[in-house]
Amino acid sequence: MRKPFLAANWKMNKTVKEGLEFLEAFLPAIKGIEGRDVVIAPPFTALHALSNALERESCSVALAAQNMHHEEKGAYTGEISPVMLNELGARWVILGHSERRHIFGEQDDVISKKVTSAIRHGIGPILCIGETLEQREAGNTFSVLRNQVDSGLADVSPDDIVKVVLAYEPVWAIGTGKTASPEQAQEAHAFVRGLLASKYGSAVAEQIRILYGGSVKPSNASELLAKPDVDGALVGGAALEPDSFAGIVTCQIA
Ligand code: 13P
Numbered sequence: 150m151r152k153p154f155l156a157a158n159w160k161m162n163k164t165v166k167e168g169l170e171f172l173e174a175f176l177p178a179i180k181g182i183e184g185r186d187v188v189i190a191p192p193f194t195a196l197h198a199l200s201n202a203l204e205r206e207s208c209s210v211a212l213a214a215q216n217m218h219h220e221e222k223g224a225y226t227g228e229i230s231p232v233m234l235n236e237l238g239a240r241w242v243i244l245g246h247s248e249r250r251h252i253f254g255e256q257d258d259v260i261s262k263k264v265t266s267a268i269r270h271g272i273g274p275i276l277c278i279g280e281t282l283e284q285r286e287a288g289n290t291f292s293v294l295r296n297q298v299d300s301g302l303a304d305v306s307p308d309d310i311v312k313v314v315l316a317y318e319p320v321w322a323i324g325t326g327k328t329a330s331p332e333q334a335q336e337a338h339a340f341v342r343g344l345l346a347s348k349y350g351s352a353v354a355e356q357i358r359i360l361y362g363g364s365v366k367p368s369n370a371s372e373l374l375a376k377p378d379v380d381g382a383l384v385g386g387a388a389l390e391p392d393s394f395a396g397i398v399t400c401q402i403a
Pocket residue numbers: 158246318322323324325326362363364365383384385386387
């Protein structure tokens with residue numbers, strides 16, 4: 150059984166103060182919830198303060214960074230290394246998010262280096278993949294996903310692949326209010342699991358969590374998560390309010 154994984158991607162939102170205020174309301178709202186991985190990815194600037202706050206509460210909510218450079222240190226102005234993330238208490242890192250790919254021009258070869266670097270440093274990569282509307286309408290969804298999976302995981306060994314979480318985020322559903330239907334999500338997730346099975350064998354592929362991201366809300370989380378290959382959610386807008394993210398984290402999973 151794959152443990153459901155519910156993650157908040159705050160993107161470039163929330164100061165340290167706002168992040169701490171969020172936790173104050175959010176932690177009581179999810180109290181008692183068990184058997185789910187709950188992860189928050191704040192901006193880099195809030196990681197340290199949130200990590201301290203979570204430790205004080207002895208809380209099982211884990212932190213993720215939203216990006217990372219693959220080198221440990223060096224002349225890379227403006228970048229953050231895996232060593233630095235480890236020190237700040239980030240257990241996970243979102244890599245290859247569509248905003249990184251499309252706004253900042255991140256390419257598959259760099260994303261692949263980041264994935265292996267994260268694993269080497271004991272940080273779990275959350276590798277994002279997904280097609281644009283244009284690619285979907287041209288009938289290229291599966292080939293885009295295949296390329297992104299093949300290149301993102303190019304150097305990941307069979308021993309390490311279980312440390313990776315994948316996130317299918319169709320670009321046309323991100324921040325648009327337009328969610329993929331549960332059937333569309335299931336179709337893409339099953340395809341990705343099939344790719345993993347052909348690379349690593351089906352027993353291993355069955356252990357890997359594949360999250361759905363793109364306009365997930367408390368009102369649609371249950372139906373998406375009910376699908377057999379949808380193992381969790383990566384949530385943007387609806388994870389900025391404590392009640393709303395708590396509604397997703399605690400949603401009924403059939
Ligand atoms: P929204 O939930 O705002 O559509 O964002 C999804 C996302 O990009 C999460 O990484």
